[in-house]
Amino acid sequence: MSETVLRARQLTKRYNRHLALDRIDLTVRKGSIYGFIGQNGAGKSTLMRIAAGLAHPTSGSVELFGASEGAKLVTARRRIGTTIETPALFPHLSATENLEIYRLQQGIRNRSRIRETLSLVGLADTGSKKSAEFSMGMKQRLGLAIALMSEPDMLILDEPTNGLDPLGVVELRELLRGLNRETGLTILISSHILSELDQMATDYGFIHQGRMLEQLSASELQTKCRQYLHIKVDNPELALSVIRKGLLSAEYELEPDGSIRLYGGFKRAGSVSSLLFSAGLEIEQFTPVGEQLERYFSRLIGGAAYA
Secondary structure, eight states, X not given: OXXXXXXXXXXXXXXXXEXXXXXXXXXXXXXXXXEEEOOTTSXXXXXXXXXXXXXXXXXXXXXXXXXXXXXXXXXXXXXXXXXXSSOOOOTTSBHHHHHHHHHHHHTOOXXXXXXXXXXXXXXXXXXXXBGGGSOHHHHHHHHHHHHHTTOOSEEEEESTTTTXXXXXXXXXXXXXXXXXXXXXXEEEEEOSOHHHHHTTOSEEEEEETXXXXXXXEHHXXXXXXXXXXXXXXXXXXXXXXXXXXXXXXXXXXXXXXXXXXXXXXXXXXXXXXXXXXXXXXXXXXXXXXXXXXXXXXXXXXXXXOOO
């Protein structure tokens, strides 16, 4: 059985009348990349702050590396690196000077660790440029460098792709995948760019309005994501009529562009195409497609927009 790095049990956080977390159970396995998915205000940042010791739960518990209370939990938190919300930077200092302060605070003796970490995140050549002059993407990278300074066993990253251009997003994804693959670094990461998590995560947690809806592995998600036939014909209305009559239990959707999504049609694709052809329809597109992560999450929370 895989070792658990982070476990939350019935974790609840209330701010006056607002229930930010409602009896959350969460399990992050050692060596995994756990994609934490939820809308703004769903409770992602609140849970991450509690795990990092930046907030206290109203009830429930958090366990890190087997420690769940007192001095042992404080010690366990030294094994994690975090970037939660906006990275805390010294705007009048350079990237190197920012990391020097964190090096001293964390008691890291090896000064070369600064150069190594800046190279790792692509900021080795920023020289004396002050962090106040950095782009949002550069600030995100510097925040990640701070989180990596102590060579942690786990990273907790809250929306680390904010402010990155498309190339920066790809580079960050490859960096995190490489760290996970080469060092076994466990990563808990939240993001609104669900397609990026889809290419990176080994496990998922779906949170909505403070409640955990589902936790599953990437392979389980792949099985659950609904597959469909993407069909485009010259007469969509006739095609739908044919599908209704010929496939009585069929589930389908008519898209704004006139194309049809026929769910569960993979195994009977031949029959479907024969039905459409026999009705005299001209088939322009007929393609098996797997449902995307965004659509799965939208369906899971009842059709609301995921962002």
